[in-house]
Amino acid sequence: MSEHTLAFIGGGNMARSLIGGLVARGVAPETLRVAEPVAELREALSRDFGVRAREAAPEAADGAHTWVLAVKPQVMRAVCESLAPLAQASRPLVVSIAAGITTAQIDAWLGGGQAVVRTMPNTPALLGAGATGLYANASVDAGQRERADSLMRAAGLTAWIPDEALMDAVTAVSGSGPAYVFLLAEAMQAAGEAQGLAPDTARTLVLQTILGAARMLSESGEPAATLRQRVTSPGGTTQAAIESFEANGLRRIVDEAIAAATRRGRELARGG
Ligand SMILES: NC(=O)C1=CN([C@@H]2O[C@H](COP(=O)(O)OP(=O)(O)OC[C@H]3O[C@@H](n4cnc5c(N)ncnc54)[C@H](OP(=O)(O)O)[C@@H]3O)[C@@H](O)[C@H]2O)C=CC1
Numbered sequence: 001m002s003e004h005t006l007a008f009i010g011g012g013n014m015a016r017s018l019i020g021g022l023v024a025r026g027v028a029p030e031t032l033r034v035a036e037p038v039a040e041l042r043e044a045l046s047r048d049f050g051v052r053a054r055e056a057a058p059e060a061a062d063g064a065h066t067w068v069l070a071v072k073p074q075v076m077r078a079v080c081e082s083l084a085p086l087a088q089a090s091r092p093l094v095v096s097i098a099a100g101i102t103t104a105q106i107d108a109w110l111g112g113g114q115a116v117v118r119t120m121p122n123t124p125a126l127l128g129a130g131a132t133g134l135y136a137n138a139s140v141d142a143g144q145r146e147r148a149d150s151l152m153r154a155a156g157l158t159a160w161i162p163d164e165a166l167m168d169a170v171t172a173v174s175g176s177g178p179a180y181v182f183l184l185a186e187a188m189q190a191a192g193e194a195q196g197l198a199p200d201t202a203r204t205l206v207l208q209t210i211l212g213a214a215r216m217l218s219e220s221g222e223p224a225a226t227l228r229q230r231v232t233s234p235g236g237t238t239q240a241a242i243e244s245f246e247a248n249g250l251r252r253i254v255d256e257a258i259a260a261a262t263r264r265g266r267e268l269a270r271g272g
């Protein structure tokens with residue numbers, strides 16, 4: 001068994017982001033394998049990143065030291081059960097990226113006694129700008145914990161979560177979070193166009209504004225509220241917009257959306 005071979009089971013959107021991030025950070029493509037049933041996705045992964053892509057999960061997993069389970073939660077049970085004989089024989093480190101599915105479920109479906117790290121990355125991993133929450137079950141030793149951390153560090157920052165129940169909140173905040181920012185970008189762009197800006201101009205202004213604001217949040221060390229107040233001249237344009245957001249319940253809308261995503265994670269664990 002090669003010490004450094006990683007097998008991705010599932011080669012969809014999130015696996016692609018992680019693989020792209022790993023290869024960009026110098027991980028040798030020949031140490032990465034992917035199992036993916038969709039031929040076009042296999043071809044694209046091989047072409048774009050030079051990784052070996054196979055159709056069947058056991059083919060990619062056999063001999064790999066770490067397995068990254070990157071299939072949809074709804075098919076995780078069947079995928080794990082197909083890999084159980086191999087898991088029992090080879091005892092890989094199993095890293096799941098699936099929303100909702102618990103370490104106990106994965107361990108049971110793989111036949112028991114497995115070292116399982118449940119993680120929740122996000123798609124900015126592709127740029128090395130991801131955020132990943134991680135939780136390890138009791139079978140994971142210190143070396144395996146470091147191995148999972150270093151895998152996800154190649155994709156961005158990592159945060160270990162002490163209580164597995166909180167992984168659904170991590171999923172709702174940072175796993176799904178990029179989509180909320182993209183939705184805000186869509187809405188700002190459409191609103192700019194409604195005020196008469198050309199689509200290209202609206203897009204350029206919105207994306208540079210989000211990029212600049214994210215850099216200020218990250219680099220200034222100031223709380224978001226302080227940065228917001230500095231933009232908000234008394235009686236000015238920002239105040240008019242912020243008062244409109246507050247009057248329309250933006251904070252409640254965000255709170256309810258994140259609660260809905262958290263609940264959905266719990267449902268996925270129940271096969272929903
Ligand atoms: N997208 C995101 O931003 C994030 C996703 N995740 C998690 O990552 C996982 C994958 O999500 P995402 O990448 O979005 O989903 P995708 O549907 O894009 O990727 C999953 C891939 O796995 C394939 N697959 C299905 N069955 C098997 C199998 N038996 N062996 C190997 N591959 C198989 C699917 O093929 P087919 O389409 O034919 O079923 C599909 O191409 C999910 O569990 C999700 O919760 C976590 C963090 C963020």
Ligand SMILES: O=C(O)[C@@H]1CCC=N1
Nearest residue numbers: 098099171175176177
């Ligand atoms: O939408 C989902 O279920 C996955 C998990 C987090 C982001 N995408």
